[in-house]
Amino acid sequence: MSRFWSSIVHTLTPYVAGEQPAMHNLVKLNTNENPYGPSPRALAAIAAETTEALRLYPDPTALKLREAIAKSHGLAANNVFVGNGSDEVLAHVFQALLKHDRPLLFPDVTYSFFPTFCNLYGISFREVPLDDAMAVRISDYRQECGAIVLPNPNAPTGTALPLAEIETLIAEHPDQVVVIDEAYVDFGAESAIALVARYPNLLVTQTFSKSRGLAGLRVGFAIGQPPLIEALNRVKDSFNSYPLDRLAIAGAVAAWEDKEWFEEKLAKVIATRDNLSAALRELQFEVLPSSANLLFARHATLPGAEITAQLRSRAILIRHFPKPRIHDYLRISIGTDDECAKLLSGLADVIAFLER
Numbered sequence: 001m002s003r004f005w006s007s008i009v010h011t012l013t014p015y016v017a018g019e020q021p022a023m024h025n026l027v028k029l030n031t032n033e034n035p036y037g038p039s040p041r042a043l044a045a046i047a048a049e050t051t052e053a054l055r056l057y058p059d060p061t062a063l064k065l066r067e068a069i070a071k072s073h074g075l076a077a078n079n080v081f082v083g084n085g086s087d088e089v090l091a092h093v094f095q096a097l098l099k100h101d102r103p104l105l106f107p108d109v110t111y112s113f114f115p116t117f118c119n120l121y122g123i124s125f126r127e128v129p130l131d132d133a134m135a136v137r138i139s140d141y142r143q144e145c146g147a148i149v150l151p152n153p154n155a156p157t158g159t160a161l162p163l164a165e166i167e168t169l170i171a172e173h174p175d176q177v178v179v180i181d182e183a184y185v186d187f188g189a190e191s192a193i194a195l196v197a198r199y200p201n202l203l204v205t206q207t208f209s210k211s212r213g214l215a216g217l218r219v220g221f222a223i224g225q226p227p228l229i230e231a232l233n234r235v236k237d238s239f240n241s242y243p244l245d246r247l248a249i250a251g252a253v254a255a256w257e258d259k260e261w262f263e264e265k266l267a268k269v270i271a272t273r274d275n276l277s278a279a280l281r282e283l284q285f286e287v288l289p290s291s292a293n294l295l296f297a298r299h300a301t302l303p304g305a306e307i308t309a310q311l312r313s314r315a316i317l318i319r320h321f322p323k324p325r326i327h328d329y330l331r332i333s334i335g336t337d338d339e340c341a342k343l344l345s346g347l348a349d350v351i352a353f354l355e356r
């Protein structure tokens with residue numbers, strides 16, 4: 001606390017990111033990074049861009065990247081907004097499109113940045129409980145609201161809705177913006193981008209951080225009809241004209257174009273996830289069905305906080321949220337087969353220790 005702070009700073013409850021400790025031999029399964037890293041073509045493009053031209057500002061509109069993304073969806077560059085990670089894109093979305101007199105709706109268990117943004121921008125919101133299977137039930141969103149934001153697959157649960165249900169949600173709210181946060185969509189859900197041409201109220205966000213292994217480059221994007229994109233540009237150009245630097249633009253374009261690397265690594269992550277899910281069930285975990293690069297699971301008897309702490313003391317990091325409804329769940333990012341094997345032996349050890 002300081003008397004020098006603006007009054008809003010006293011009221012903020014900042015998002016807490018998963019830790020990035022500098023520990024040796026760490027098995028790091030806590031922030032949903034991609035164990036296989038970026039396409040070698042992205043690294044080559046970043047190296048090639050590392051020249052004296054860095055003295056010049058980048059293209060403020062990142063047109064090359066927006067065109068590459070638009071083209072693969074049969075859309076135009078003015079359907080695409082890019083930003084410094086999808087967290088920044090989402091921040092602009094909250095400010096530009098989700099602040100209305102009636103409350104914004106999102107699930108009670110979801111990406112914890114959502115209430116943080118609401119707090120920052122003074123947006124009123126109402127949390128809609130997940131059903132007993134920890135899934136989103138779209139009929140629960142049939143209520144007065146100013147807008148809706150929903151990850152699909154949801155975070156941190158990893159469960160996905162079929163596209164037909166997402167479409168029903170969008171069609172049932174023609175006068176509200178519906179934002180679908182597709183940070184994990186590539187790992188097994190259906191994207192709503194195919195609906196953008198038909199629904200002026202739909203905005204979809206995605207990121208290069210998870211499926212493209214580029215969390216360190218900070219690139220995310222939103223796709224929607226031009227009036228929604230224009231709102232985002234108005235906020236962005238009142239905030240930071242150059243959210244993507246030259247290296248980020250070059251690396252993201254090359255990563256986007258390397259479809260082979262992308263598909264191959266996705267298949268590996270998905271196979272590892274499904275094996276890990278089966279192995280966790282054998283260790284008496286209840287595992288939610290996942291369409292993401294993570295599993296959300298709870299043990300039949302042991303508390304989530306203790307399992308997490310015991311794993312940490314064995315240099316295995318996973319994520320635990322000390323929140324109502326989910327405090328006994330573990331969120332486990334999908335690593336390599338080797339990392340997941342280490343997690344499983346660590347877990348067997350921890351369970352034996354805690355059940356003593």
Ligand SMILES: *Cc1c(COP(=O)(O)O)cnc(C)c1O
Nearest residue numbers: 085086087111155183207209220
């Ligand atoms: C990881 C994540 C993001 C943000 O990713 P960036 O790294 O900022 O692009 C957004 N939404 C959800 C649900 C996420 O899990």
